[in-house]
Amino acid sequence: MKKIINQPKQAVSQLLDGIAFAHSDLLTRIPKTGVLLRKYQENKVALIAGGGTGHEPAHSGYLGKGMLAASVNGPIFVPPSPEEILLAIEKSDQGPGVLLIIKNFDVDVASFLKAEQLAIEKGHQVKHVIVNDDCSIDKYNFKKRRRGVAGTVFVHKILGAAAHKGYSLEELETLGMDVVRSMNTLGVALYPGSIPGKDQPLFTLTDDQISFGIGIHGESGYRTEPLYSSELLANELVNKLKVHYDLAPDKQFAILINGLGGTPLMELYIFANDVRQLMALSDLNIAYSKVGNYMTSTNMAGVSLTFLEIKDEAWLDFLEEPVQTYAWNN
Incomplete structure (x- = not known):
């Protein structure tokens, strides 16, 4: 490539x-x-x-x-x-x-x-x-x-x-562990990535396949199957993430829709809209959302979805707090 x-x-x-x-x-x-x-x-x-x-x-x-x-x-x-x-x-x-x-x-x-x-x-x-x-x-x-x-x-x-x-x-250590325990991510690849200087991709997929559960170092996933639509993909990921939580009506979630390096923003936002609709159908409250390329895997094409259950209102304040960095826009 x-x-x-x-x-x-x-x-x-x-x-x-x-x-x-x-x-x-x-x-x-x-x-x-x-x-x-x-x-x-x-x-x-x-x-x-x-x-x-x-x-x-x-x-x-x-x-x-x-x-x-x-x-x-x-x-x-x-x-x-x-x-x-x-x-x-x-x-x-x-x-x-x-x-x-x-x-x-x-x-x-x-x-x-x-x-x-x-x-x-x-x-x-x-x-x-x-x-x-x-x-x-x-x-x-x-x-x-x-x-x-x-x-x-x-x-x-x-x-x-x-x-x-x-x-x-000490407070930051405790807060960090609490946040990690409240968070789950699942990713899929449409096309594998590759490393500069190496011609071969890190794993193989046919043009109609996707790989579920890929890693950010180009690792293949645990299952491959055809990609039918963004909506069906969103349904699969949302349902797999939901099982990790007690979905009481008062729960709030932050979600991160992350591109893996080779996926156009058009596709990420279409996927985001499908996630929004699916969570609304389940009466899940998305209190904060972020869409873009934040943790990539060179040129892998794909997307990951992260759920973070908001255990403390301060977490939302922290997510919304303005910063001065080149990759996180408020």
Whole structure:
């Protein structure tokens, strides 16, 4: 598949330089590293997230006032080293401590927790929240995969607003765990993605197939079947997400409809309208919604749907709080 790149081995570094150039009012890159720092500083708890590149605008798109203090970016779909995460902690810590927001993949967790340990040994206050919103199943053992996927962006937004309002490190850790427990995501792919420098897609689908339960690192799902319409796809995802909740009439939900990198906004908004109608038929209250490309998988075509049950009215306030970032528009 044709790509607008130069040498594949230079793609990540050139990507980060391009982001730093285009958004120089908001962030800066530490030269020769995968660390991007926001320029806005305040004496509050600093939030740091990251992982492999290939998920743009995650995570750099959420650097700025009201969200992340730093993102740490590894090779494509490969987490950064503990040493680079430690560097981000040292550069971001303004005194009240640092909270790491980690997506639930074994290699990501290992790298971030090692960095946390190193930072604590150097005298920093550091805690973490592990996001595991993916509720798809493993096709081999039929267990929930519980990877960290698009719902991670809701965690960035809610905790970022809370940190800006002065929540302590311990309060942010508790809030983060509460949000994660209230959230589920399920994604589908219409076309697989590919990695710069590699001609073959990460898995195969015929033109009429979709894959349910795909991952953000280009992983295939647990089931393939024909795509009939946006409405039927929305019905499948909404019904699978509903089973994770007690659907009392007074419950409120935030939803995130996330494109995976190769899906036109037209299709995302058609899908959003179908989700809206289905939830209205079920008397489910959508108190907040967001539609766009927030956690992608290079050029994979597809969509994910996230449900977040609003357990506290403050969560809605945090979601609606204005921010200054390049990827989250209020």
